[in-house]
Amino acid sequence: MKVSRRDFAKIIGTATVGASAVSAFGAEKGTNEQPLIQQQTSAGKFPNGFLWGSATASYQVEGAFDKDGRTPSIWDTFSKTPGKTVNGATGDVSTDHYNRYKEDVQLMKNLGVKTYRFSISWSRVFPDGTGKPNPKGLDFYNKLVDELLKNGIQPFATLYHWDLPQILQDKYGGWEGRETSEAFANYAGYTAEKLSDRVNHFFTINEFGAFVELGYRIGIHAPGLTLPPARFNQTRHHAVLGHGLAVQAIRAKAKKGTKIGLAENMTICVPVIETPEHIKAATEATRQMNAQYMTVIQEGKYTDLYLKKAGKDAPKFTDAELKAISSPLDFVGINIYTPQYIRADGSEQGFAVVPHPPSFPHMISPWLFVGPEALYWGPRHVNKIWGAKEIYITENGCSSSDIPAADGKVYDTDRVMYLRNYLMHLQRATSEGVPVKGYFLWSLMDNFEWADGYTNRFGLHYVDYKTQKRTPKLSAELYREIIARNGLA
Ligand code: PNW
Secondary structure (H helix, E strand, O other): OOOOHHHHHHHHOOOOOOOOOOOOHHHOOOOOOOOHHHHHHOOOEOOOOOEEEEEOOHHHHOOOOOHHHOOOEHHHHHHOOOOOOHHHOOOOOOOOHHHHHHHHHHHHHHHOOOEEEEEOOHHHHOOOOOOOOOHHHHHHHHHHHHHHHHOOOEEEEEEEOOOOEHHHHHHHOHHHOHHHHHHHHHHHHHHHHHHOOOOOEEEEEEOHHHHHHHHHHHOOOOOOOOOOHHHHHHHHHHHHHHHHHHHHHHHHHOOOOOEEEEEEOOOOEEEOOOOHHHHHHHHHHHHHHOHHHHHHHHHOOOOHHHHHHHHHHOOOOOHHHHHHHOOOOOOEEEEOOOOEEEEEOOOOOOEEEEOOOOOOOEOOOOOOEOOOOHHHHHHHHHHHHHOOOOEEEEEEOOOEOOOOOOOOOOOOHHHHHHHHHHHHHHHHHHHOOOOEEEEEEEOOEOOOOHHHOOOOEOOOEEEEOOOOEEEEOHHHHHHHHHHHHOEOO
């Protein structure tokens, strides 16, 4: 990955003005005032019923790229274009989850996870992007859902994890065209209608902040475009519009009581030091640096600063579209890997981004800076700023070198260190009453890591791609322990 998280944040971030609507941390009640004995008895524990899970995504694990009527997605095209992925890797076979899903459900069962987040391949369900559905494509998800339920694992389904049907890219320029937002709503409504008798939670879209920015602006993900600002901002708008229209379509078609949310890799603004002034700055930075996605979805308007900065290149939109975009959600999912440090400053906007110094530690992916407190501040901001009452950490995890030892095991002590520290901060959040209901570790097993191909491994299970053998890593043992204790291990 050539673009670092730091550059990435700079690229998508907007600088800003405006006052914080949120009171400073120091003024809150009940945070540090628990009697010591109570803190000790609940030390390290998560709330009862906490949903421990793991996550994957269709193009990253399924393989079976041409089975049962599936048509190419933009990731098939992109990965088969020379020079786009490391070693020309594609998702043609990947971990062959399409054929091995039963075995993979057993991996989950051995971990003890209560839930599994997977994504649905749009071009399996609608090979033409829209129009006539393909029952054979949907059937895979029917079987997967049934297998999960049979094993006591709750399915959480993501409707879009980046594998747009290529035909919609060709016809409408993908998410640049409003037609794609509408096609997405149609596919989402249909799929939720078919699955919601057994799937209670649907995510519309995974990570606007990655697929739109990397795919349509920077060009290092599918469809590999570098659009000029006005067209690019319109693409952002059509992506959030697609989300909003999908929420409406799912509400109209799915079983009553079906819960709808999204999974967004928002910029996690961590106060450099936990003082009221830096916390206030980090709160405002959260709204402004996520203006184009999470903030407009939550608040139903683009911030003044976002529009001002975009100037003549600002997206064109109607009030009705803003209303659709901000359709009420049942829960909010946040993918959290790394922090963005923020300090208060005397500027009009009231905050400044503090870049990671060159010595700042990161995992093997250069963008994956280690900042465990992101797992505290992310959900806390979402709860305090927008009042979200049901929050999931829809992804968290890390890449490691993962070289098998002589005994065949992978002793991924760096991942163990990462998870233990991040989860301590998640526990801090839940113990303060931040309503985080579950956590999905990315990922169940090593898989196709987009432009990085198979070189960066994120799994709890090591995959030998020659034999498709899955072997639990040390981190899988740690996770099993944490789940069993419902607390830190
Ligand atoms: C997320 N970046 O992607 C995705 O949701 C997963 O599909 C992916 O495997 C996981 O995180 C690990 O990378 C990202 O460069 C990929 O900033 C790259 C970036 C961010 C998110």
